[in-house]
Amino acid sequence: MSGQSAAPPAFNGITPVQQMVASCSGAIVTSLFVTPLDVVKIRLQAQKNPFPKGKCFVYCNGLMDHICVCENGNSKAWYKAPGHFSGTLDAFVKIIRHEGMAALWSGLPPTLVMAVPATVIYFTCYDQLCAALRVRMGDRAQEAPLLAGAIARVGSATVISPLELIRTKLQSQKQSYGELTQLIRSAVEAEGWRSLWRGLGPTLLRDVPFSAMYWYNYERTKSFLCERYDSREPTFTITFISGAVSGSIASIVTLPFDVVKTRRQVELGELQAKNLSGQASSSTFSVMRRIVAQDGFPGLFAGIFPRLIKVAPACAIMISSYEFGKAFFRKHNQEKILGQPQTSNTRQTEQH
Numbered sequence: 200m201s202g203q204s205a206a207p208p209a210f211n212g213i214t215p216v217q218q219m220v221a222s223c224s225g226a227i228v229t230s231l232f233v234t235p236l237d238v239v240k241i242r243l244q245a246q247k248n249p250f251p252k253g254k255c256f257v258y259c260n261g262l263m264d265h266i267c268v269c270e271n272g273n274s275k276a277w278y279k280a281p282g283h284f285s286g287t288l289d290a291f292v293k294i295i296r297h298e299g300m301a302a303l304w305s306g307l308p309p310t311l312v313m314a315v316p317a318t319v320i321y322f323t324c325y326d327q328l329c330a331a332l333r334v335r336m337g338d339r340a341q342e343a344p345l346l347a348g349a350i351a352r353v354g355s356a357t358v359i360s361p362l363e364l365i366r367t368k369l370q371s372q373k374q375s376y377g378e379l380t381q382l383i384r385s386a387v388e389a390e391g392w393r394s395l396w397r398g399l400g401p402t403l404l405r406d407v408p409f410s411a412m413y414w415y416n417y418e419r420t421k422s423f424l425c426e427r428y429d430s431r432e433p434t435f436t437i438t439f440i441s442g443a444v445s446g447s448i449a450s451i452v453t454l455p456f457d458v459v460k461t462r463r464q465v466e467l468g469e470l471q472a473k474n475l476s477g478q479a480s481s482s483t484f485s486v487m488r489r490i491v492a493q494d495g496f497p498g499l500f501a502g503i504f505p506r507l508i509k510v511a512p513a514c515a516i517m518i519s520s521y522e523f524g525k526a527f528f529r530k531h532n533q534e535k536i537l538g539q540p541q542t543s544n545t546r547q548t549e550q551h
Contacts (some may be wrong), residue, residue, distance in 0.1 A: 324355065405457050459487050
């Protein structure tokens with residue numbers, strides 16, 4: 200027996216820690232790629248429809264939503280005053296020329312603070328659950344990704360929800376961390392620990408169906424493409440296409456809940472900015488009925504093209520980066536295992 204500690208049990212060729220590292224790197228890569236697109240989009244929107252003081256808009260880079268409250272011109276908010284842009288490419292060029300390359304990644308820190316832990320929990324839980332469910336479900340193993348995706352999303356959203364509440368309050372009100380701690384302590388004393396999970400319901404209504412459909416369609420599309428191109432292991436291109444297709448389908452089906460969640464986020468942010476947070480907006484289905492009454496049924500699918508343009512590449516980049524990371528660690532582990540007997544044999548030969 201050697202004195203070395205045993206390595207953690209490998210799952211599908213990689214350890215849970217390696218899964219976490221792969222999902223963490225995927226979240227960072229996705230944020231780096233998609234954030235500039237959303238920064239430019241917000242700047243173009245602000246130019247066409249300037250946001251008045253006290254109003255909110257939702258900034259989303261494909262991984263996380265961020266509520267931004269518009270304040271006066273002296274505020275140090277991450278978004279700048281509207282510029283004079285003639286289009287997307289012109290906006291990219293002028294932002295880089297006048298504000299520097301780093302301006303394209305404005306708002307990235309709050310994204311990483313939230314997205315990295317959420318993504319690590321979500322993807323690692325999904326892989327572990329999916330493998331366990333495939334074994335238990337037998338003939339119905341093809342449906343395992345649907346159930347595993349839904350459960351993993353419930354778990355990650357529940358764990359991250361208190362952080363989401365804290366981040367929302369920090370973005371909607373200019374206050375120190377000490378003031379925020381006092382505010383959260385008073386909220387817990389007045390309403391109990393449940394107050395930290397306020398808003399979890401609407402989040403789950405949108406994200407759980409999205410995750411269930413996303414993973415089910417992703418696994419089916421990936422298997423189909425592997426068979427079609429006679430590939431034993433999914434390539435980067437196959438995972439990228441599968442992620443984009445499944446993300447697009449899931450985003451279209453769940454768009455009504457996304458519209459409702461965005462509207463409730465904006466309303467809540469504006470109420471908090473005016474210190475009227477007690478007057479919270481009504482339930483998800485009440486907001487849905489109000490949207491249909493005001494804008495008709497198509498109002499529930501408002502913004503379908505901007506959502507597709509953002510979600511499809513974000514899902515594709517995230518899943519392909521994650522799969523690439525897993526493949527890298529799997530190969531590394533296999534090489535390590537194959538190298539061990541050779542090293543042992545060499546030592547025995549030298550001793551003889």
